[in-house]
Amino acid sequence: MKALLKGTATGAALALMATAAAAAGTDWPVSGHDAGSQRYSPLTQINKSNVANLQIAWTYHLTPAGYTGRQRLVESVPVVIGNNMYISSSYGEVIALNATTGAELWKYKLPDNDTPAERGVAYWKGSKGFPAAIVFGSRMGRLYQVNAKTGALIESFDEHGIVNLKTPEVMGNTPNYPYGQPAVPVIYKDLIITGAGTPDAAPNVGAKGDTRAWDAKTGKLVWTFHTTPRPGEYGYDTWGGDSARNRSGVNVWGYFTVDEKRGILYMPLGAPNNDRVGVDRPGNNLFGSSLVAVDANTGKYLWHFQVTHHDIWDNDTQDPPVLMDVHKDGKTIPAVLTVNKNALVFILDRVTGKPIYGVEERPVPQSKVPGEQTSPTQPFPVKPEQLSQGSISRDNLYKGEPEHQAYCEKLVDDKHMVLGSTYLPPGYNEITVAPPGTQGGVNYYGGSFDPKLHLFVANVNNLFQPMRVEKKPDGTFANTYGVVRFWDPEKKLPCGPTPWGQLVALNVDTGDVVYRKTLGVTDSFPAGLQDTGRPGLGGTILTASGLTFVGATDDFRFRAFATATGEKLWEVKLKASVTATPATYKGTDGRQYIAASDTGGSQTGSVVTNDEIIAFALPKK
Amino acid sequence: MLGRAEERETNVRVFTIAVMLAGLTAPALADDYKSLPEGPGRDVTVRVCSQCHSPEVAAQQSLDAAGWKALVDQMANNGAQASDAEFDTISKYLTAAFPPK
Numbered sequence: 001m002k003a004l005l006k007g008t009a010t011g012a013a014l015a016l017m018a019t020a021a022a023a024a025g026t027d028w029p030v031s032g033h034d035a036g037s038q039r040y041s042p043l044t045q046i047n048k049s050n051v052a053n054l055q056i057a058w059t060y061h062l063t064p065a066g067y068t069g070r071q072r073l074v075e076s077v078p079v080v081i082g083n084n085m086y087i088s089s090s091y092g093e094v095i096a097l098n099a100t101t102g103a104e105l106w107k108y109k110l111p112d113n114d115t116p117a118e119r120g121v122a123y124w125k126g127s128k129g130f131p132a133a134i135v136f137g138s139r140m141g142r143l144y145q146v147n148a149k150t151g152a153l154i155e156s157f158d159e160h161g162i163v164n165l166k167t168p169e170v171m172g173n174t175p176n177y178p179y180g181q182p183a184v185p186v187i188y189k190d191l192i193i194t195g196a197g198t199p200d201a202a203p204n205v206g207a208k209g210d211t212r213a214w215d216a217k218t219g220k221l222v223w224t225f226h227t228t229p230r231p232g233e234y235g236y237d238t239w240g241g242d243s244a245r246n247r248s249g250v251n252v253w254g255y256f257t258v259d260e261k262r263g264i265l266y267m268p269l270g271a272p273n274n275d276r277v278g279v280d281r282p283g284n285n286l287f288g289s290s291l292v293a294v295d296a297n298t299g300k301y302l303w304h305f306q307v308t309h310h311d312i313w314d315n316d317t318q319d320p321p322v323l324m325d326v327h328k329d330g331k332t333i334p335a336v337l338t339v340n341k342n343a344l345v346f347i348l349d350r351v352t353g354k355p356i357y358g359v360e361e362r363p364v365p366q367s368k369v370p371g372e373q374t375s376p377t378q379p380f381p382v383k384p385e386q387l388s389q390g391s392i393s394r395d396n397l398y399k400g401e402p403e404h405q406a407y408c409e410k411l412v413d414d415k416h417m418v419l420g421s422t423y424l425p426p427g428y429n430e431i432t433v434a435p436p437g438t439q440g441g442v443n444y445y446g447g448s449f450d451p452k453l454h455l456f457v458a459n460v461n462n463l464f465q466p467m468r469v470e471k472k473p474d475g476t477f478a479n480t481y482g483v484v485r486f487w488d489p490e491k492k493l494p495c496g497p498t499p500w501g502q503l504v505a506l507n508v509d510t511g512d513v514v515y516r517k518t519l520g521v522t523d524s525f526p527a528g529l530q531d532t533g534r535p536g537l538g539g540t541i542l543t544a545s546g547l548t549f550v551g552a553t554d555d556f557r558f559r560a561f562a563t564a565t566g567e568k569l570w571e572v573k574l575k576a577s578v579t580a581t582p583a584t585y586k587g588t589d590g591r592q593y594i595a596a597s598d599t600g601g602s603q604t605g606s607v608v609t610n611d612e613i614i615a616f617a618l619p620k621k
Numbered sequence: 622m623l624g625r626a627e628e629r630e631t632n633v634r635v636f637t638i639a640v641m642l643a644g645l646t647a648p649a650l651a652d653d654y655k656s657l658p659e660g661p662g663r664d665v666t667v668r669v670c671s672q673c674h675s676p677e678v679a680a681q682q683s684l685d686a687a688g689w690k691a692l693v694d695q696m697a698n699n700g701a702q703a704s705d706a707e708f709d710t711i712s713k714y715l716t717a718a719f720p721p722k
Contacts, residue, residue, distance in 0.1 A: 069705040070697060090702050115702050139672050139702070178671035200674045480681045483695070601698045608698050 007111040007144075009151035026586035031077040031120045031184050032446075033541070033583070035258040036323030039448035040542045041584045045592035047545040050618055051560045051570045057593060057617040058102030062089050064109075071611045073579060073601030075538065076120040077184075078613070080585040084148070085595065086123065086134050087613060088116035094136060094144075096151060099595070100587030102615060106151035114140045119255065119444070120184045123148065124216050127190055130156065135192050135216070137181020141166040143194060143214065158219025165194060169224065170208045172246055179207040186256035186265070188296045190216045193265060195252030196227075200314065204273050204280055209251025211267055213299060223299035227251060227269055227287050234301060240282030240373075247281065249273035250288045254318035254444035258296055259334070259350060265296035266321040266336055266350070271311035276426050276479035277469055279371040284309040291317050291338045291346075293353060303353030307340060309375035312367065312425060313467075314438045315342045319446035322456065326356055327509045337449075337456055337508065342422050343388035343441030345456075346381050347508060357511045358382035364423035369469050369477055378423050383511030387504050388436040388460045389496060391421035392486075396497050400529050407488050408495035417466060426467035426479055433486050435496065437465030439604055445539030445552070445581050449508070450563050456506045457542060457563060459519055459552050463487065463494050463535040463604055485605070491524065492554065492605040499533030501553050503540070503566060517566040520553035535604035538596075539581040549594055551578020554606035558596070576600030576610035591617045656680035662714030669703045669711060670696070679715055683722050689715045 025042045033039045046054065062074055072090040078099075079086045085099040092115045096105040110116060117137040124145075126132040132148040143163040145154045153161025166179050180197030187193075196209045213222045227250040229236040236244055249272040257266045272281055272288040289308040294301055308315040317340050326335040326347060336350035347356045361377035397408045412419065417431045424434035440461045447458030464486035469477050487494040494500045499518040507514050520534025536552030543549075547569070548561040554577045560570040575598065582596035595615040601608035656677045657663055670676040684692065690712045693701075697708060 070708075072702060073698065073700045075700070090700070118700060178668075180672055197672070199671050478681065482678070482682055483692075601700060603699045606698065 007109050007153065009106055009108045009146065009153075027082065028078065028080040028583035028585045029123060030079060031255055031581070032257065032320050035260045037255060037257045037320035037446065038322060038324065038451065039540065039581070040450055040544070042544045043584055043586060043592045044543065044545040045586075046543065046547065046594070046618060048547065048562055048569055051547060053618055054560075054570060054572070054594070054616045055619055057591070057615045059615075060097055060102045060104070060613040061611050062091055062095070062599070062613065063611045064091050064093065067091065071599065071608045073608050074597045074599045075118055075580045076597055077581045078583040078595050078597075079121055079123055080583055081123050081148070083588050086121050086148070087597070088118065088121050088136055090115055090118060092116075094121060094134060094146065094151070096134075096148075097613070099585060099593065100589055102613070108146050108151040110138060110144070112140065114138045114142065116144070117181045117184060119182055122185045122187050122192070124187050124192065127217060130154075130217050133157075133216070135185050135187065137165070137183065137185060137194060139180040139197075141179040141181060141197070143181070143185070143192065143219070145219070156217065163214060163219040165212075166207075170196065170210055172208065174206050174246075177206040182253045184255055186258055187216070188258050188260070188263075188265065191222060191296070192216050193256060193296070195256065197253055198248045198251045198273065200275055204248065205246040206248035206273065208247070209249055209270065211252055211299070225267070225294055225299040225301070227267070227292075228272065229286065235286030238284040238286040243281040243283070247272055249275065255320035255446070257321045257323055257336075259323055262351065263296045264302060264350065265294050267292045267294065268317040268319055268321055268338065268340075270316040270318060271308070271314050274478070275314040276312055276467060277369065277372070277477045278310050278312045279369060279477055281310075282373040284375060285311070289315050289317050291321055291336070291348070293350070305338070305346060305348055305353050307338065307344065307346065307379065308342065309378060310373070312372070312374070313342070313423070313434065316340060318444045319442055322447060322449050323350060324449045324451065324456070324508060327454070328356060335508070339387060339442045339447065339458065341436065341438055341441040341443060343386050343390070343436050343460060344381055344422075345384045345387060345506065346379075347384075347511070355381065357384070365420065365425060367425035368428040369425070372425070374425055384506050385513055386422070387458065387506070387513075388441045388502075389462045390435055392419045392433055392435050392464060392496050394419060398493070398495050398497060400498070401525050404488065404491070404493050411495060426469045428469050431466045431468045431481060433464050433466050435464045436462060437486070439463050439465055439485060439535065443537055445537060448540045448542045448548070450542050452544065453546070453564055454507055454509045455514065455563060456508050457540050457548055458504055459536065459540060459550055460502050460504055461535040461604060462496050462500050462502070462533070464496055493522065494535065501533035501535050503548070503550065503561060505563070505566060515566040517561070517568070519550070520555050520557065523555060536577065536579065536606065537602040537604055538579050541582050541584060543584060549582055549584070551580070551582065551596060553577060554602065554604060574598050574610075574614070575612065576608070577602070577606040579606055587617070589620075591620070593617050658718050660714055660717055662710040665703070665707050666711045666714050669701055669707060673699070673701065679719060683719050684716070685721050686712070686716045
């Protein structure tokens with residue numbers, strides 16, 4: 001690793017920086033606000049009666065000086081520690097800002113044209129002799145540690161501040177295959193725990209998706225959890241023959257969570273490769289598309305819950321598993337909630353992994369692809385109900401604006417699309433649509449939890465994904481329908497029924513959905529037909545004053561709702577869609593801020609139109 | 622129409638591509654992406670596209686120059702990270718490697 005350039009830290013304001021010290025309750029110290037990813041802030045200054053007065057307090061332009069290329073999607077969740085905001089930028093930098101003013105404190109430019117993990121950075125408070133640090137993975141498969149005060153690489157951390165994560169243990173006999181780090185590392189005690197970026201739709205063999213823990217002081221490997229079991233390990237027999245060998249995928253690419261009190265790490269793992277064809281991997285394929293709990297100190301397996309057996313839908317379980325207490329039958333149950341692209345909500349005892357509201361294995365349709373051994377059943381929660389739409393038919397395509405309605409009917413008829421429900425397998429030589437699909441439901445941003453109202457709140461997408469498997473010349477099979485959504489791609493109008501986007505709240509103590517509110521508008525439609533909801537990526541945050549903030553949708557809107565009722569209280573139209581989860585914190589001026597990346601861009605159709613981090617606050621008194 | 626490029630059917634392209642590649646593929650590749658023929662821009666295509674998905678997904682499409690540019694633009698909005706010059710190189714490589722049938 002010594003051959004690596006070290007990158008550069010710059011910052012005119014270094015001398016002015018105070019030591020970053022986390023302020024209890026007023027910071028946003030990790031991407032999910034807390035280790036359990038409730039994304040619930042105790043701040044109350046912004047409330048239902050004044051939220052409509054919010055103004056943009058500051059903006060920060062992410063485009064580096066001298067940069068002349070196209071603007072880029074930045075979806076990083078800001079981390080705020082003691083008035084310092086830290087973000088990862090897809091322009092190849094990690095940036096520290098004054099969270100109250102937006103003034104730049106320092107920037108670290110990654111070497112070798114590397115870029116930091118798109119989902120954000122983590123903060124390690126340091127230890128005796130080791131300074132507080134910002135920790136992040138990168139697209140080139142490295143783990144960086146820079147000084148939180150200065151942005152300089154920390155020399156004592158492995159090789160001059162950088163760990164090469166592309167080790168033989170995970171790269172195997174494919175050392176040149178891609179391996180990155182889209183996920184935010186999770187910090188537990190003095191461990192840095194990393195996921196893996198093993199590309200979708202990839203060759204079946206390649207880099208492994210293992211989860212690993214590294215000593216935050218030295219960068220040395222502490223433990224490894226084999227997300228695809230090796231011979232003799234638990235779960236190996238869920239892979240036919242030796243199909244687990246060299247298998248790529250089964251990786252955490254979203255957000256981990258930790259029960260810090262119990263020392264349990266929750267890993268939301270993706271599908272095995274190939275994620276649309278499983279002919280060469282018969283069996284349920286543990287721990288593919290599973291939520292897995294391990295001892296955070298050692299990586300020792302504790303329990304797992306597989307959301308999708310033998311995943312051939314790219315369902316993944318990438319959402320941050322949300323930790324909460326469920327009050328049921330006079331008991332308080334420590335719980336973890338997982339909801340993902342298939343929008344099925346599983347609420348489990350987070351110590352045992354047992355479902356709190358019951359799970360049924362229900363028969364599902366079988367694949368017609370030769371050799372594909374579809375699981376005969378899939379798990380469905382008895383409660384709650386599926387958060388998104390779960391089926392589509394010729395009779396309930398979009399209805400409303402006549403031209404688009406006709407487009408959708410023609411699309412389905414001309415292409416002889418087979419429409420069905422969540423576990424309709426990818427078609428063989430025919431196009432199938434199985435809602436919600438790989439861009440539907442709840443994607444990597446996940447949901448939030450209000451512990452006072454006992455409500456889980458998430459925005460969901462009803463944007464489906466046609467799929468078709470064909471035989472390739474070499475005799476193998478692949479999904480050949482490309483990056484196509486179930487919509488008019490030119491106008492970005494989905495062909496399923498409205499709403500195309502929703503804000504949904506779920507009472508975790510009863511398992512009941514308490515409201516569904518249409519989220520997003522189609523500006524291109526005539527008045528009276530615009531209230532369609534819109535797809536989007538980026539999650540909700542909640543405050544103790546009973547507010548929900550969310551952007552996400554591709555209509556440039558950012559909004560506040562009453563968490564208890566879903567009533568919309570405030571909305572602003574911005575320069576770009578907020579394809580990111582916001583953060584809220586208290587500034588040094590005593591004001592509460594709501595900050596988010598506002599660049600636009602997403603896999604649900606939003607276009608990059610801006611380069612700003614924006615922060616809202618109430619007017620100064 | 623340019624914006625419709627991503628929706629184009631693929632039908633029998635996988636078979637015809639294989640025939641095409643038989644004449645294009647160099648004997649030794651630095652990786653196992655056998656369906657991507659050698660040519661200017663192959664390396665940057667593999668590097669940029671493989672951050673999120675197998676670059677061989679491209680081999681399942683057959684588009685003209687405008688179609689590939691539209692698809693590459695879409696990928697930039699999806700989060701693909703490259704310079705403008707690199708995106709241009711990728712579009713040209715894909716246009717040469719996987720032209721319309």
